Amino acid sequence: METAMPVYRTIVVGTDGSRSSLRAVERAAEVARDTAAVLVVACAYETADQRAVDRAVDRLGDDVGYQVVGASPAEETVRTAAEVALKAGAADVRTVAAEGSPVSVLRRVVRDHDADLLVVGNRGLNTLAGRVLGSVPGEAARKSRVDILIVHTTG
Template identity: 65%
Template sequence: MAAYQTVVVGTDGSDSSYRAVDRAAAIAADTGATLVIACAFQPVGGRDVERAQDTLGADVAYQVVGSNPAEESVRAAAERARRAGAVKIDTVVVDGDPVPTLARVVAERGADLLVVGNRGLNTLAGRILGSVPAEAARKAGVDVLIVHTT
């Protein structure tokens, strides 16, 4: 099997998602792959911000509220990736839910590896509603690396 050519990693700006970015960047550096850092967001404004944060809760991975935090998340992730040795780095911020966004980015970029953190796998909500890592692994259609980040 050839080395990975394009690696997609999801981030929501959390410390745990940045640990997944670090691992994805190391893989990209080792294989010479392009690293695509993706962040899903839900645009909201005014009172909707508080309502969305209450609704989304702390266990929803790879999704931030509003576009500015998303832009900041991918910028910070790209800086980390450079420090970890990745050379070819693209960032993408997409309006949408985390799993469909990651699957779409994987397909659009022709990625052959998706990297996500394990946040949400062992929570009650994750077991009942499904977690981003588990759902992404089912729907990605490519190799998936779930990084132990918590």
């Protein structure tokens, strides 16, 4: 017996601009395509100052740390992710770049858009620090009041 996939109306996906997070965007776009849902691509950022840049680079690595500090890079990140989502088949893609920690921003975007699915990548779940201290996907899953899809985006 086949079970029907839940029909989602609004899906939120978080991205930091990394290749792994864009894989989560692609998967969210596929679900949005298959359920005719609105897809909201969200990126959290910190106010740009050198300390914030250093913290982001320490946390995320050189390749993406600079992308999530300040509104302008975050806006570019969500624009790029929206293009990925459209190519993957999502018909209605919206973007949000908001200041704050990734989990608080994702929770706020889910609430503000009355979303019924949150999609995040699994980056950070497989590291010792992620298991001990928590990670964005882990914390989002624990605090989410809606369905959550954790996409396998890393080894």
